[in-house]
């Protein structure tokens with residue numbers, strides 16, 4: 001008679017790959033799913049979780065978080081790792097971070113989640129100022145891989161390169177078998193629809209890339225929002241063999257409140273958010289918007305960053321000399337909804353996944369918002385699992401994750417459908433989150449062959465990923 005380490009009983013098992021949707025028990029041994037069956041005897045298990053009335057899905061994988069980022073959001077190291085685990089993620093990809101910050105975060109406040117990171121490219125920090133030659137670009141991408149990153153993240157919306165440099169970064173990452181993600185925008189375009197329109201010419205006939213948060217380019221700055229959504233879908237679908245993509249479902253955006261000596265806001269985004277509701281694009285405008293509850297800033301608590309508005313928000317804004325994170329509820333539900341639900345003529349989703357663009361930012365709402373779409377009828381439960389688990393696993397080339405079947409890794413998220421939130425997170429058979437409380441520790445770094453030596457030197461456990469199996473290279477099968 002077998003003995004199981006953990007038994008999850010009576011849950012609704014949802015697996016997108018096999019289209020399994022049934023009430024059953026899941027038995028776990030040695031970090032793997034050993035058996036899925038009816039009425040497995042709890043006497044054969046060391047531990048049991050009663051999942052009656054709950055949904056049991058393959059561990060949620062968030063392909064767009066910021067847990068080790070360059071922006072220094074959150075002074076408490078590793079806070080983002082706690083926040084993603086609390087939201088039900090079991091594996092996350094840090095889209096633009098440093099391996100040092102990631103390692104420090106895991107050591108300080110790791111939550112047991114698996115984390116891969118993409119090296120950020122910021123002139124003056126990880127990249128020399130001025131024009132970059134092909135040789136320099138080759139060296140920059142190689143350096144990121146040697147440090148343990150899965151590849152690189154181009155932050156076109158903040159640190160744009162020329163179209164030639166951008167194109168060369170992508171081609172170089174492709175030739176080295178590295179992961180490459182792109183927040184659109186070059187020196188010729190912006191973080192808007194025109195940046196997305198530029199992608200085909202940057203890729204040519206063979207370039208491959210993960211285009212981050214498609215919804216961020218459909219805020220209506222060039223055409224009416226509805227037309228931007230349709231055009232974005234057309235562009236993404238026409239590049240089906242060359243790009244993978246995600247959409248985030250959070251209402252709040254994140255930007256910086258910094259004002260100049262005359263009190264005028266510096267960031268375009270902040271100015272636009274203020275003008276949208278007839279506030280002046282100044283420090284006084286921000287204070288008024290904070291008092292009215294329209295604008296928020298963030299405050300650190302022991303469990304994570306939280307949005308703060310009202311008088312306390314004004315206090316924090318002044319204490320930080322205006323140079324504080326700001327958030328406005330401006331991400332359109334219309335674009336999030338349409339981009340998530342849209343399918344092509346083959347009846348496949350045009351956008352592959354839901355990714356939070358959160359982590360250390362308080363908007364880890366993949367599961368909460370996707371569950372709302374399920375309740376609304378815009379996604380079937382198995383389609384939600386496809387977007388939260390299976391496709392993200394394929395995007396990174398994690399062939400042993402994203403599936404809830406016998407023999408696969410026991411990374412599992414349990415969702416309470418009444419609350420519309422994750423109730424448990426399990427990584428390799430170990431509980432890392434229970435009712436929103438993170439109980440996991442440490443973590444595993446996902447790296448490539450070239451990064452193994454560097455990660456091994458940190459002492460943090462690692463798992464090697466073969467990026468040639470990532471969806472952008474291997475296709476969607």
Ligand SMILES: [Zn+2]
Pocket residue numbers: 064065066095212357
């Ligand atoms: Zn991001």
